[in-house]
Amino acid sequence: MRIAVTRRIPAAGLELLGREADVVVWPEASPPNRDELIAFAAGADGLLTLLTERVDGELLDALPSVRAVSNMAVGYDNIDVEAATARGVIVCITPDVLTETTADFAFALMLAVARKVKLAADSVLRGEWRTWEPLGFLGQDVHGATLGIVGMGRIGQAVARRARGFAMTILYTDQERRPELEEELGARFVSLEQLLRESDIVTLHVPLTKETRKMIGANQLRLMKRSAILINTARGGVVDTEALADALESGTIWAAGLDVTDPEPLPADHRLLCLPNVLVTPHIASASEATRARMARLAAENLLAALRGEQPPRSLNWEAVRGRAHP
Ligand code: GLV
Numbered sequence: 001m002r003i004a005v006t007r008r009i010p011a012a013g014l015e016l017l018g019r020e021a022d023v024v025v026w027p028e029a030s031p032p033n034r035d036e037l038i039a040f041a042a043g044a045d046g047l048l049t050l051l052t053e054r055v056d057g058e059l060l061d062a063l064p065s066v067r068a069v070s071n072m073a074v075g076y077d078n079i080d081v082e083a084a085t086a087r088g089v090i091v092c093i094t095p096d097v098l099t100e101t102t103a104d105f106a107f108a109l110m111l112a113v114a115r116k117v118k119l120a121a122d123s124v125l126r127g128e129w130r131t132w133e134p135l136g137f138l139g140q141d142v143h144g145a146t147l148g149i150v151g152m153g154r155i156g157q158a159v160a161r162r163a164r165g166f167a168m169t170i171l172y173t174d175q176e177r178r179p180e181l182e183e184e185l186g187a188r189f190v191s192l193e194q195l196l197r198e199s200d201i202v203t204l205h206v207p208l209t210k211e212t213r214k215m216i217g218a219n220q221l222r223l224m225k226r227s228a229i230l231i232n233t234a235r236g237g238v239v240d241t242e243a244l245a246d247a248l249e250s251g252t253i254w255a256a257g258l259d260v261t262d263p264e265p266l267p268a269d270h271r272l273l274c275l276p277n278v279l280v281t282p283h284i285a286s287a288s289e290a291t292r293a294r295m296a297r298l299a300a301e302n303l304l305a306a307l308r309g310e311q312p313p314r315s316l317n318w319e320a321v322r323g324r325a326h327p
Helices: 011-020 034-041 057-062 081-086 099-114 117-125 154-165 179-185 192-198 218-223 241-250 289-308
Strands: 002-005 022-025 046-049 068-071 090-092 146-150 169-173 187-189 201-204 229-232 255-258 278-280
Touching: 002 011, 011 022, 011 289, 034 057, 046 289, 057 081, 068 289, 081 090, 090 289, 099 117, 099 154, 099 201, 099 229, 099 255, 099 278, 099 289, 146 154, 146 192, 154 169, 154 179, 169 192, 179 187, 192 218, 218 241, 241 255
Parallel strands: 002 022, 002 046, 046 068, 068 090, 146 169, 146 201, 169 187, 201 229, 229 255, 255 278
Antiparallel strands: none
16 A cells, blocks of 8 residues: 655654555655646555645546545645545545644634734844833733634634633624534624624634635624734635735724635735734644644544545545445
């Protein structure tokens, strides 16, 4: 069995793969481009991919030996699952193992932005800490604020549980109301419009799909409070980047914390990075040592099971592909 891994991943995953397969690992820090990936993965039975690789019909047609693709991520907007299913290729992802770590990071961004942590710390580095300033770095309180959670899936729920500890009023919106969660989480279902109007902090936890692309644009940002904070640890494409930059520049909203951007990576001279009220981190919400090891392990287990012909722990299309002979 031959497996191509598109970047260096935690050893926990590589060790598992190495027990059952010949493994090649893309050695560079940057992802392979399309042609490099096709040359690198030629002849592989399975691919272990990251969210930086676009997996579509064209790629799978160029790599006809590939029978399974295991994405080391919970999001899979980089994968055309329909095209994979049509070609009998099993697709797997790594949900659950990163939920709590990602929710921790949403809170880290929330607190850092609301309390101007980076601006204050940078001023210390510049030697500007001269005295205790009664008017210095005044931020917004997180405790007791109204938190609007857009997308009450696994990560949204984990954020809500944390918010209870901060005595926040919790609003949420989703495709459907989740009455079974409301009592446990102390959360109230509202429309997106009402959530945007009433929240002090809005945090995004929806997958990127046709329906959610740019769901936060100029019209939505205009509904938010001038003191509001937007947090995005989901996917950059959920927000209209230029509209957000306009809103932050003009004071339509107060600040934003973004772990994901569109485009990604964000060029170092991007206008968002020139604004003092934006904190951008390089898509690291799941980046704890333990969680990245768990993700690598699950991605490896998924891939090995799929290639053995067994049901992978977390597949998106096992049922649909099962029983179909791979061409
Ligand atoms: C990271 O963004 C993931 O989807 O796991």
